[in-house]
Amino acid sequence: xxxxxxxxxxxxxxxxxxxxxxxxxxxxxxxxxxxxxxxxxxxxxxxxxxxxxxxxxxxxxxxxxxxxxxxxxxxxxxxxxxxxxxxxxxxxxxxxxxxxxxxxxxxxxxxxxxxxxxxxxxxxxxxxxxxxxxxxxxxxxxxxxxxxxxxxxxxxxxxxxxxxxxxxxxxxxxxxxxxxxxxxxxxxxxxxxxxxxxxxxxxxxxxxxxxxxxxxxxxxxxxxxxxxxxxxxxxxxxxxxxxxxxxxxxxxxxxxxxxxxxxxxxxxxxxxxxxxxxxxxxxxxxxxxxxxxxxxx
Numbered sequence: 001x002x003x004x005x006x007x008x009x010x011x012x013x014x015x016x017x018x019x020x021x022x023x024x025x026x027x028x029x030x031x032x033x034x035x036x037x038x039x040x041x042x043x044x045x046x047x048x049x050x051x052x053x054x055x056x057x058x059x060x061x062x063x064x065x066x067x068x069x070x071x072x073x074x075x076x077x078x079x080x081x082x083x084x085x086x087x088x089x090x091x092x093x094x095x096x097x098x099x100x101x102x103x104x105x106x107x108x109x110x111x112x113x114x115x116x117x118x119x120x121x122x123x124x125x126x127x128x129x130x131x132x133x134x135x136x137x138x139x140x141x142x143x144x145x146x147x148x149x150x151x152x153x154x155x156x157x158x159x160x161x162x163x164x165x166x167x168x169x170x171x172x173x174x175x176x177x178x179x180x181x182x183x184x185x186x187x188x189x190x191x192x193x194x195x196x197x198x199x200x201x202x203x204x205x206x207x208x209x210x211x212x213x214x215x216x217x218x219x220x221x222x223x224x225x226x227x228x229x230x231x232x233x234x235x236x237x238x239x240x241x242x243x244x245x246x247x248x249x250x251x252x253x254x255x256x257x258x259x260x261x262x263x264x265x266x267x268x269x270x271x272x273x274x275x276x277x278x279x280x281x282x283x284x285x286x287x288x289x290x291x292x293x294x295x296x297x
Contacts, residue, residue: 009071009119011104012095012112016087017064019094024057063087067116070123081124085217088113092214110206114223117213121220126199128220128250130176134197135243136212138204139183140233141165141226151187154179167240175247177201185212192216201246203238222246 031046031053038045066084092113099109139151143163148156150165159166165181172179180191192200200221202212209223224246227237 008112009115010112012109012116013064013068013071015095015098015104015109015112016067016091018098019091020057020060020064020087022094022098023060023091027053027056059083060087060091067120070120071116081120082218084120088116089214089217107206110210111225114206114209114213114225118222121199121222122249124220126220126250128197128199130247131178132198133175133177133201133247133250134192134195134199135168135171135177135179135201136188136191136203137168137179137181137238138208138226138233138236139181140236141168141181141203141238144235150181151183154181163235164237164240168238168243171240171244171247177247185215188212192219199250201243203243205232 031050034049035046038049063084064087066081067088070081070084096106096109099106141163142150142165146163146165148158150157154165154169154172157165157169159169168179168181171177178195178197180188180195182188182191197219200216200219201224202209202221203224203226204212205226205228209225213221213223224238224242227239229235229237
């Protein structure tokens with residue numbers, strides 16, 4: 001039985017920070033070696049290349065800084081979200097390499113990556129109508145002895161309760177979300193192209209979730225790890241309550257954002273009204289001072 005524990009976001013953050021330091025140090029070392037040759041070509045070349053190296057290093061750390069700030073709860077603009085993802089995709093292989101050098105399993109790193117990714121997506125407060133949300137799961141969720149083919153149409157499921165497919169079909173009928181069960185990456189891409197969702201709720205193992213999240217970027221993906229009581233890729237299961245909670249949270253986020261916007265409108269309205277009252281007050285004071293001056297004359 002494979003038990004998935006609660007992953008720690010800080011593991012992936014530490015690894016990509018070390019990877020960024022390694023890349024920055026390597027770039028600086030390469031620049032330092034190249035300085036004599038660059039100077040021989042043109043006196044300004046060492047400075048130009050040095051500035052380019054500095055810009056690269058700063059870009060990496062700005063992206064990582066954006067991730068850290070988002071995890072700590074600070075508001076981040078959408079630009080930092082995209083930039084952070086570009087940085088992650090660039091240095092992810094180096095982070096995996098460093099983890100292996102430290103005898104950290106790739107599975108643990110992938111779990112931490114998925115947790116970081118989910119946090120960044122949730123911080124965007126994306127509004128997704130139920131009919132534009134897609135649940136994507138692997139075919140190993142279906143009982144291996146089931147005679148009904150659900151990879152093309154989940155409605156072929158008879159909802160016998162022996163696996164999680166029937167529960168997903170129930171969620172689809174209850175909330176109006178799209179559910180697709182696929183046998184691999186090709187069918188997954190076909191399903192995404194067909195539905196054209198605004199967000200994906202993906203269920204899979206660490207490896208498939210990690211590659212899938214990176215493949216469909218910038219489309220937002222919430223990853224839910226499957227349960228593997230019989231080993232990988234065989235009669236797996238999923239926490240249906242967690243999937244339903246993600247759907248509910250999306251709807252609650254929309255309602256919360258509407259309330260926040262309404263509160264902001266009220267605040268701005270009261271502020272503008274306060275400014276108007278202040279202007280009237282200053283005008284009255286100015287008029288009173290003028291009257292006093294005329295009397296004194």
